[in-house]
Amino acid sequence: MSKRKTSKYKIDRRLGVNLWGRPKSPVNKRSYGPGQHGQRRRKPSDFGIQLSAKQKLKGYYGSIGEKQFRHYYDEADRRKGDTGENLIELLERRLATVVYRAKLVPTVFAARQIVNHGHILVNGKRVNVASYNVKDGDVVQIDPRKKDMPLVLEAIESAERDVPDYLEVDHNALKATFLRGPKLADVPFPVQMEPNLVIEYYSR
Template sequence: MSKRKASKHKLDRRMGENIWGRPNSPVNRRSYGPGQHGQRRKSKVSDYGLQLRAKQKLKGYYGDVTEKQFKRTYQEASRMKGDTSQNLIGLLEQRLDMIVYRAKFAPTIFAARQIVSHGHIKVNGVKCNIASRRCFVGDVISLGNKAQEMALVIEAQSLPEREIPDYVATDGTDKVTFTRVPTLDEVPYPVRMEPNLVVEFYSR
């Protein structure tokens, strides 16, 4: 589970970017960082600083997963064949809470995690309450009966700012199939993500 208890919007302001692409992000009104020093002139950022920022942004986008969990995902990506940065994105997109978010079953990644943990999601017809569960190609993710009538789900499905990506095939409004592991270019990030810098950060 995520340990984030502070305002989720602070991450947007700290990064200076609307990382989830939400219309109510404070970055749309104030482009500077939070706190009394937020409007200070920015100094030149070191290579380490750029790598750390890229890691914090990517980690934050996926619901601010714990550092331990995120590093474990990187380590697994580094052991796989092929490009480590692409493998990392693929593993993160295979998380159940992220597929629920991509399918527009929830308005935010945090809401997606909550819906999963409350037992409203089924994987291949079996209830699952583990948000970090990895889904595989061909897995069918569906809403439970109660979830289909939840205001949160209905709101998410009507959001105009997000489209369901090609690798999540819809079957009606309550069921999707994970069709393939996406590449970085296929993932609909609202801002530029740099997983190559994340790889550099961990491989120092």
């Protein structure tokens, strides 16, 4: 489990992007980094560009630790096909990601929390591991006894995000079916993600 305890919006300011496309992001008002030296701009090195791409992708998915993220890279590299596309698919198959994508919660951090607290069922069975690998055809749903949670109701009513077409969602039943593993172009990232640079970072 990640030990990050800092505000999630500090990630936005450090990277200079509105990572989740949220109206509350401080980047909407100040696009430079935090601290007294935040407005200084230096041309980044190739390593710096690759590192930034990794931090952006890793940060977007919430609370993934470096060891686990490296594991995703190793698995993506081991599989056939484009390693960058494989990496995105693996990250999108995380149970916490599916809960977030289905708009059952408002943020990726809330998704991790609701999974860890045992409020999510996969094919009718309780799963409390955020990194659980969701397979094609799996049905993910909120425990019916928790259907009135304010967090869930807030997410469903929000017009902030759209549900991608690799999920089939029934918000009345608070459930989603994972149809297929997505490609990079299918994923509704609010900012440009560059998994190819992440692959370059780890393959140095």
